[in-house]
Structure formats: structure tokens, C-alpha cells
Amino acid sequence: MPRRRSSAALLALLTGAILLLGGCASMDPAFETRDAHPGLESTVHDSMTMLPQPASPVVTAVYQFRDQTGQYKRKERGSTFSRAVTQGGTAILMDALADSDWFRPIERKGLSNLTQERDIIRSIRQQYEGDRAQPLSPLLFAGILLEGGIIGFDSNVISGGGGFRLFSIGGSGEYRRNQVTVYLRAVSTQTGEVLKTVHTTKTIISQQLQGSATRFIAPNLFLETEAGISYNEPKTLAVTEAIDAAVRDLTIEGMRDGLFSPADTAAARAVIDRYEESKARAAQRDYFDRLLQPDNRSGLGVEVGGGGNILQGDVQGTSFNPSGALALRYPLSPRWALGLQNTAGRISAAGDFGETVLSTELNMTYYFAPRAQFTPFLRASGGVVTQFPEPYRLTNTASLLGGGSVGVEYMVNEDLGVSTAFEVRYTIDDALDNERVGSFNDSLWG
Template structure:
């Protein structure tokens, strides 16, 4: 039987150092991996209420209207039915945000510094009506116990324009490509992907149901991946492997 003495000594050293290694790993985990070799601190940022994108800045800078419009948004759905694209596995998360109505309401509120539209709550109309019933019942109870006249709640405002629509298209991987090179275990590659999203919105007159305006907007989304790596033998029984990517 052939015995490799350097390898045997290495195994014995690892076995002797095993308790210390376990303690080091546990301590590093409890301390948030602050002193684990090679740990890179993440570039964290403080939370912000809303990112002022170029589109949002232009939306807020709209000239003031002659008078604001009373509008309502009931639904703004994802009509694509698309799931988030996955490689070799099934992805059950939706590719498009399910909060379209909330984002549309926020955009209407931001238009012209909140001067263009008076947005009326309709997405949570059920809870709103239930809360008004509770207030009305509490007022009636108080009035009956004290002999006062019941004060009615003011009527809800009605909208003159109804906004409807949704995300009607999500085409993923419409264009894909990339390039790369590798020599003696050292190489780098770049990949890119192009997706397309289509959104439809229309304004409906509440008085007669006529569609006053409609618009379809398309947005192209580019995704890119850069990777570099090293895979090479550094000794007769040792391999060096390094990877980096974004």
C-alpha cells in the first residue's frame, strides 16, 4: 500500500483545526460575516419615498390646467398572463407588476404637481363604504342616547372620467446575443437580452360612455450580463477557480 505522507499530514492538520474552523464560522455568522475572509460589504442605500426619474420630473412639470378633472381608476390589470422568464426551471412569479392601478393613481396624482386630476378612490371602494356605515351607525347610536339629531355624512364625489386599461403585452427575449473568449482557463463573456412591454390606457366619459381618448405605449427593456473567470491548475493536485460578474 502506498501512503502519501504530505497529504496525510494535511488531513491530520485539518482534523486538528476542525473545531477552531467551526467556531470561526459560527462567530462570523453571528457577527453578520464581518470578518469572514473575502467578505464584500454591500453598497446599501437609505430608503427614499420615490425616485425622481426623468419621466416623473416631466410629469410634475406639466403646465397647470384651466381646472382639474375628477377621474376614477377601478382596475388596471396585467393582461399578459406572463410569468417571470426562467432558464431551465419553472418560474411562478409574474413578469409584470400586479400593482398597475396603484401606480396609475400615483402618476395621476403627480401630474402637474397634483393640479391636473382629482383622483377618487375606487380600488378600495368596498372598505370605504363599510367604514362609512360604521361611522353612520356610531352617529345614530350617539344621537339616540343623547337626544340629538343624526348628522349625515357628506356624499361621495363622483368622477366625470373613468380611466381603464392595463398591460397588454410582455414579450421576453425578443433579441438575445453575446460574445466571449477563453484561453488557458482564463476568459470573459458578455450577454444581453431585449424585452418589450406594451401598455394600453383609455379615458371614458361617465355621462355617455364614450371613449374620449386612448393610447398605447411601448417600452423596450435591455438586460446585460458581464462575467469573467479563471479556472486553472496551480499545482499537480490544486485548482484555482475565480469568478466575477454583474
């Protein structure tokens, strides 16, 4: 019988391992080669190419659009001279300009090669045709010059992960977010004036999932299985997306400011309005792409809450009881708020003990991210608690108490928030439950 159970366990573990590995392989055909295919377009390529048509394209020159970060690729061991981001920014920008239909790009990166080839053509024509040789067409000159580059690559802007393990079975996940920043400016070739500057930022996500299981399937036989998958967003494609977005934004801002002329003014106005709305939304986000609400808790607020509490005292068999709270809260600064709170609830225990208590407290709240939509907070409080409806007489019916709470708050909008917290409040005496036993005072956990 034990041998049969061991065989069944072995079969189950092997089956699970095969299914897990097969599932990972089905998500990404890592064991198959793929033929060469046209390059993938960025996610903003369509929005760049679907802009209203221009009255006439602008002849544009780009001498170089290079990596200005100077960063090398990270490596756990040893050193490497590979760059952190692509060195082909000029080629990516030229492709974006050609696809946008608003610009007529001319070759300047390889100008020396171009002029040398034109000299060869003139020399050959002169050699075979003599004075009858036709002159070459003149080179186009640019109306605007595009400058800029990849000016930032920030690693590990946000990183984290989590995992679990129960006996010998567990799994974990990790993530990391990098970001690349691109600046693009248009310069007039007639006056040298910088006509417009735009910048865009693109995040780069890396994720990894792992799972493993181990088990003794026989006294001398140990089985271990593991599987995992990782996903790394291509950096070159991220740079392409940032450059496409920069060309799109430069075109829209040029239309808005009268630098470029659209063929359809009404369609251009609609695009400009949508762009202004997106810029307003982007201005409400911080460096970590969190939505900021500068007017959160801007005035006197009313807080209504409900929950429960447990008495930690001298009576046995205490239970969880409902409670309710009403508070006024006034912001002293974006991070600090002063509050006055009344809380009513039941405290009870096994047997015949049961009372309603009422507390009145002053508290001070500290918000860790006051302008974010989601923020943790700490709260310190102090006040008086009494058995209801007894009056607040500190000599025999009321006790001073103090404590604190930790919680999180989600702002639905600037004037409405939802929060949850865990709090502990201690009394300065041991009479809240009508018993004075031991050396620890009564406390309320809620």
C-alpha cells in the same frame, strides 16, 4: 528558481482575483444591506409633473388597471405561479394621476370598503347624537373614467452576447431585452364615449458580464478564478415609467384636442409641439427601436469608392494594390437595386509583373434592412475585365468575370450612405496575369 516563479505566479493570480472581485463589489454594494427609503421615481416622472397647470383638475375614477397579459415568470427548472409583471397597476396609476396635478383621483378600487366605513360612521353618529347627527358629505362623482391595463410583456425581443478566451484567460458578456406595453383610455361618464386612447412601450434591459482565469501553478496545484456581475432593470419600475408616460401623453393629447383646458395656452402650445415632434420620430422606428428611413435610396444614385485588391493567379508574390470604382445604382424596390460599375486598379507580383486592369460590371444588390439606418447587403455581379488601356476584345485582351460581395451600409440620411464590403470575382479563363498554369482560373479579392 522554479519554486520562486511558481510563488510569483500564484501571488499575481490571487492579486488579480482579489482586485477583480473587489471591482465588482465596488460597482454594486451587494454585500451590504440598505435601509428602507422612498421609492425611486421613473425617468419620465418629471416630464409628467412639469406640464403646464390646468384651469381646473378633472375628477377621475379608476376601478382597476390590471395585468392583462396572463404571463407567468419564466423559470429554468420547475414551475412558478409568480406573474411576469406587477399586479399593482391600479396603485401605480393612481399615484401618477395624483402627481400630475391635472387629475383629481377618487377612490373606486376599494369602493365597497369606503361605503362600509361610511355606514359605520353614520351608525355611530346616530347612536350617540340621535336626530342631531350631521350627515356625511356626498361622494364625488367622476367626469371621466380611466380604463386599460398592461396588455403586453414580450420576452427576449433582442438577445445576444460575445466573449473571448486566450489559453486559460477569457471573458464573456450577454444581454437580453424585454418590453412591456401599456394602454390607457379616457371614457366620458356622461355619454360613455371613448374620448382618447394612448399607448406606451418601455424596454427592460438585462446584462451579465463574466471573466475567468485558470493556471497550473505547481505540478499538483491548479488555480481557477472567476468573477462576474449582472444587471436587471426592475420590471416594476419599468411598468411605472410606462404608466407615467401614458398619463403624460393622455394629458397632452387632451390639451391638443380641447378635452382639457390649460391655464397657460402659450405654454401648452409649446409642450404640444414638442410632443408632436417626438411622435413623428417614434413613427420612424420599427419594433426593434431601429430608426427607419422610408425614403432611403429613392432614386438614381452615384457611388464613388476606393479600396484595394489582391490577385490570386499563377504568378508568385502578389501584393495588395489600390483600386477605385465609379458606379450608377438604381432601386428596383426597397430591397433590390441594379447597378453599373467601373473599377480600375493595379495587379502586381514580385519581379517585373505589374498591370492596370479595368472592369465593367452589372450587379444586383439585396439590402437586408432597407429602411434601417444600418443594413448588411449582398451583391452579385458579372462583366468584363481587361488590361488597361487594351480594348475590350474577348478573344485576346479581355475576360468575362463574375462574383459577389458582402458588406454593410450606413445611411447618414436618405440620400447619403457610407458602405464597406469584401468582394471576390473570378474570371472564366486563366489569362489575366498572362500566365496559364494549373487548373484554377485567376481571381480578384478586394
